[in-house]
Amino acid sequence: MxxxxxxxxxxxxxxxxxxxxxxxxxxxxxxxxxxxxxxxxxxxxxxxxxxxxxxxxxxxxxxxxxxxxxxxxxxxxxxxxxxxxxxxxxxxxxxxxxxxxxxxxxxxxxxxxxxxxxxxxxxxxxxxxxxxxxxxxxxxxGVLTTPTEVVMALDTTYSMTGWKIATLKDAATRLIDDLRPLAYDADKLKFGIVPFGQYVNIGVSNRHKPWMNVPDDSSTTSTSCKMEKQVVSWTNCKKVWIPPVAAKPPGTCYNDGVPYSCGGSAAKAGYFQDQCEPVYGPDKEVCKTNTANQKWNGCAGSRNYPLNTRDDSYGTRIPGIMNVTCGTEILDLTTNSSQAKSRIMALNPNGETYIPAGLMWAWRMLSPQAPLENAATRSSSEPVRKFLILMTDGLNTKSPSYPAHTGSNGALSNQLLKEICQNIAKDKANAITIYSVAFDVSDVTTKNLLSTCALDTGGQFFDAKNSAEFLAAFAKIGMNIGELRLTK
The missing domain is CATH 3.30.1300 (Pantoate--beta-alanine Ligase; Chain: A,domain 2)
Known part of the structure; x- marks a missing residue:
């Protein structure tokens, strides 16, 4: 229960x-x-x-x-x-x-x-x-919001002939094409071109600028006369045996450090030749007209040392060198990218190498004071980014003979290049960043100079051994100049 x-x-x-x-x-x-x-x-x-x-x-x-x-x-x-x-x-x-x-x-x-x-x-x-x-x-x-100036000092010497100049034109125009779209305000981006060889062609339009010392073109004609004997006939003619001449092998000559065959002659067979004694008549006055032309083609020489390493004191004017040619004319800083590319495409390799000339004029182009005055002045309220691209494919083959550049002291030219680089690094007012490119350069001294020149300004050195590396170097420079921004 x-x-x-x-x-x-x-x-x-x-x-x-x-x-x-x-x-x-x-x-x-x-x-x-x-x-x-x-x-x-x-x-x-x-x-x-x-x-x-x-x-x-x-x-x-x-x-x-x-x-x-x-x-x-x-x-x-x-x-x-x-x-x-x-x-x-x-x-x-x-x-x-x-x-x-x-x-x-x-x-x-x-x-x-x-x-x-x-x-x-x-x-x-x-x-x-x-x-x-x-x-x-x-x-x-990439976007360019800060005013930016880019000057390219480009080696256009004889050693750049062929594939090198073609690569240079491709790389330099690509750089402009890469940077131009990044500047939403076209006035914020300027390009300048400084082709250089033994001299820099600053353009004949600058002849009468207060910082240039160039005489006027001139043509001087003179006549010289002298009494000369006149041959009226020949006598005592006879056959003379001219012995054969062995072939002479060609030697080696150099143009901008590039070797090429020169001289030499083919073998010549022996032969008989008539030889006669001249019979002279009365002396006769013979006059010749000589014309001496002086013409300036835009080539700039060097002021005496140390002014040829400094961007100041233009009361001592820059000498113009008469009766020489010096390649494509420079293009001062401009916002016209098409004009800059056209100037690059017009580059024509010729002549010897004097790197200090190209570097000095590129520095002058980025400085707002005379001689070239298209550059902007930097200030805390108006920042301006300034870049100098220096490229060469070889060592200095010429040196200053003042005012011309007809010497062959490479060590002197290297020392001047070093001093110019140091002075640019000290130029805090312009704060120029240098990118240097050695293009198929074997000379260690030249590469060391270019490297130090760039690194001392916070820039970068590129040792491009072929076309692909050269194009990559210029593309990298463009990326560095372009201000990368995180947009999202």
């Missing part, structure tokens, strides 16, 4: 809440733990997203900076992105990076990196949330 509880016992059981309180507390604790976990995981997600954004920013900048194919830019971006992830405190193994090369007008313009993935949760799992979605993206493009 089963005994049923009495009525009071049923009533106590019906009103007893001790077990329910425990159950409610347990359920509430789970919910509270889940909500707390959500808050913690969302905070972790926000921090993880910040870490991803920093990694994406670094990757986008790395891809944008690299000069190369889309595959090479992608590899650089991924390498930087993965290196950043390894430094993260979060499990981002399920994150995927999607790179994209930004192209404008057929050229690399920037780089975009998109990132998406899942971050494993912790306490949120009690509510069924196993992962948090995280996504971000970054975009880096």
């Amino acid at each position: 089963v005994r049923l509880p009495s009525a009071p016992l049923f009533r106590r059981f019906a009103y007893d809440r001790h077990g329910a309180v425990a159950m409610i507390f347990a359920l509430s604790a789970v919910g509270l733990l889940g909500v707390t976990g959500l808050a913690m995981d969302f905070a972790r997600g926000a921090k993880a997203k910040s870490a991803l954004l920093a990694a994406a920013d670094s990757a986008a900048l790395a891809g944008a900076r690299l000069v190369g194919t889309p595959a090479e830019r992608e590899a650089a971006a991924k390498q930087v992105f993965e290196a950043n992830l390894k430094q993260s405190d979060y499990d981002l193994s399920k994150v995927v990076m999607k790179p994209e090369n930004i192209v404008k007008d057929g050229r690399n313009f920037g780089y975009r990196v998109s990132v998406q993935g899942e971050l494993p949760t912790t306490l949120s799992r009690v509510l069924g949330f196993q992962e948090l979605n995280v996504a971000t993206f970054s975009e880096a493009i």
Whole structure:
């Protein structure tokens, strides 16, 4: 027989809440733990997203900076992105990076990196949330917002003939094409061209400038007369044997350091020749007219040392060199990129090498004071970025003989080049950054001079051994000049 509880016992059981309180507390604790976990995981997600954004920013900048194919830019971006992830405190193994090369007008313009993935949760799992979605993206493009001046001092000597001058024209015009789209305000970007060889052609239009010393073109005619014997007949003629002459092999001559065959002669067979004695008549006056022409073709010489290493004191004027030719005329700083490219395409290699002349005129072009005055003045309120690109394919083959450059003391020219570089580095008012490029140069001294010249101004030296490396060097210079910005 089963005994049923009495009525009071049923009533106590019906009103007893001790077990329910425990159950409610347990359920509430789970919910509270889940909500707390959500808050913690969302905070972790926000921090993880910040870490991803920093990694994406670094990757986008790395891809944008690299000069190369889309595959090479992608590899650089991924390498930087993965290196950043390894430094993260979060499990981002399920994150995927999607790179994209930004192209404008057929050229690399920037780089975009998109990132998406899942971050494993912790306490949120009690509510069924196993992962948090995280996504971000970054975009880096080149843009020129600060006034920028770029002057190219380009070696156009005889040794640049052929594939070298073709490569130079390609690289220099590409540089202009790469930079021009970055300047939304066309007036903020100027280009200047300084072709150089033994001299620099500054243009005949500068003849009467107060900083030039050039005589007027002239033509002087003179007549000289003298008495000469006149042959009226020949006598005592006879046959004379002329012995054979052996062939003479050609020798080696040099033009701008480039060797070529010269001289020599073919073998000549022996032969008989008539030889007679002259019979003279009375002397006769013979007059000759001589014309001496003096013409200036725009070629600038050097002031005496040390003024030929300094950009000042133009009360001592720059001498013009008469009766010599000196290649393509310089183009002073201009916003007209088409004009700059046309001047580059007109380059014609000829003559010997005197690098200090090209470097000095490029420096003058970037200085706002005379002799060339198209450059802007830098100030704290008006910042201007100034870049000088110096390229050559060989050592100095000429040196100053004052005012001309007809010497052959390469050591002297190297010393002058070194001093000019040092003076540019000291020119804090203009703060010029030099990029130097050695193009197929074997001379170690020249390469060391070019390297020091660039590094002392915060620039960079490129040792380009072939066309591909030369094009890459100019492309890299363009990327450095372009101000990369994170836009998104």
